[in-house]
Amino acid sequence: MDSPLDCRTESPLSLSMTQRHTLAILVENKFGVLVRIAGLFSGRGFNIDSLNVATTTDPAFSRMTVVVRGDNKVLDQITRQLEKLVNVIEVQHFHPHEAVERELILLKVKADSKTRSEAMQIVDIFRAKIVDVQAESILVETTGAQRKVEAFLSLMRKFGVLEMTRTGPVAMRRAATACDDED
């Protein structure tokens, strides 16, 4: 979308698709909640980048973290309509730096006797963890903010990524005085 020519063919909605938003949604832990929430995004052509759900300390409730890209105004509308859903208790819309975000990634890369030690060095530097070793590959787990995860991934790519799965971020609003050791 760098070329102005491309923009003309895009709908106004997709012009600002690059804007990234993190929403934390507290919901009642009932079936059908996920599809009600997802429907408000899909019905407007919003793509969900990542979505996480798990129960809170109270098993009657779940917390979702949703990362979407899209227009601010439309997202504001979606947020209000999310709040209207009967099973939704609270919606928090995090602006960058307001929240601590972490994601978990599992990565299987090629590593034989020749490359394994170099790979292990990078794993160490990033405080990642090797959870499985095979003759031709290692399986690595790491958590962190998206930037750290991306940096780690780019360094590991040269070994040859065999398989990857990532959770997408979970987020929590930080207290006013807290700081993120990774920022």
Added chain:
Amino acid sequence: MTRGADIIVQALEREGVEVVFAYPGGTSMEIHQSLTRSKIRVILPRHEQGEAFAAEGYARASGRPGVCMATSGPGATNLVTGIADAYMDSIPMVAITGQVPNFFIGKMAFQETDVVGLTLPIVKHSYLVLDINDIPRVFKEAFHLARTGRPGPVLIDIPKNVQQMNAQPVFPDSVDLPGYAETPKADPIAIQEVIGLLAKAKRPLLYCGGGIISGGAHGELLRFAERTHIPVATTLMGIGGFPETHPLALKWLGMHGTVFANNAANEADLLLAIGVRFDDRVTGKVEKFCEHGTIVHIEIDPSEIGKNKPVALPILSDVKDALRKLNAALEGDSPASFKARYADWHRQIAAWKKQYPLAWKPSAHEIPPQQVIRTLYEMTKGDAIITTGVGQHQMWTGQFYDFTKPRTFLTSAGLGAMGFGYPAALGAKVACPNKQVIDIDGDGSFQMNIQELATAHIEKIAAKAIILNNRHLGMVMQWEDRFYRSNRGNTFLADPSHPDKEYPDFVQIARGFNIPARKVTHPRDLRPAIRELLDVDTAYVLDVRVPYTEHVLPMIPSNRTYKDVIIA
């Protein structure tokens, strides 16, 4: 121990349900069996779409939730249009569907559809009841949700095996819905701000919608308008929320609204928008709507505030509470001071009213459709519940019948669902048996649920129908005339091989259903025919031949401004 189907019926009785509009089938027949042992009246429609509209008509006329019930699969999918309609117009409805047994769900069983999934974007909330012990709570919640806050449809889907199980029901006294917001009340500071704006304004206007009616705030609105001497324009959904015969009334605004209402809304310096949603059919080009005015939006639903139009002062509130507080805050002020302050504005509005009245050309040989409605208005003295289908006749009904009470103009406004009129009239008549209920319909719309004539006859529901028969899909035809050089794209509804003959013969159809009917083609026969329609104590169909050349005017073309209005 009580059977699931009996628990369902007990739950309905506990909610005060008096009537259910229901068409049985394999997965809902258990509940019908239980209903045979209940005092609840079951009205058997002839199509599930008809029952959904009838339930809506009941709800719109009475303010109580309309209840409809259908079987799984096709029964459920036939309800969908009515559920969507209730959602768009914020009508309280509880729709119950039978579902295939738990162990068949997801297996493409006979007559299985995921109706909860199908209706997700068009319900206020929905339930799939997999546990018989949930039935009492689910029904309590469903009725609470349907009728409180911004009303809307709630769907309850119940598998057949759950209906057949036995359990000891525990009926809760209250609901526990942690994610459902309490009805908001107006912030007193915001109320004071409005009072301040009133003092500064020179050209204020009240723009009032369906929220006035569902919020039961028509009395408060009348008081506020009379005290402040501010003119009132309603939306189509707001019709009846303010007496249209009142000197302050500008009737309704929007695409086919009065010129004076649209001029006033767009030239107002203070627009008090109450229980409205700035719909595109009201605003036209929304950026230009009331471009230079200060807008105050009083609204119960936070997701409506700022949705279509940014406003200067949003007030999240039940409209009745806000108007009450406004009236209380004005207690000391004299109405005379407001009258003097806005005198120039009223002179301007009076000039517009004089220059652009709603009117039609009389004819010696043909019956103009507008004249039918005006004649009906005169002969009923405005005291009737009127329903409509969707199209030209709907707009003319809004224009030429003057409504003075809430819940007397029942129309599919947001969804614009043809076929709404007659089944809605049935529901309204069931809710208000002592009122004259008349569906003013088009020949196209009427045919969409014509089978409900059987319901009227069998259930002895004396809802009347007047068909403004122009043998065309009139509103689309009007657009063809205005914007497509009259090229007809499937808008002729009579028989093209005999274009001069009436088709279908509505009188003969009505007789087939054992319902008295009459056709009129000449103006001199109109009054006697309407007299007959009003006098019979059964259902009645009056087929009025009207010229297809009439257009609904004024008209602001889609996404244009009030300055682009077409007057002739």
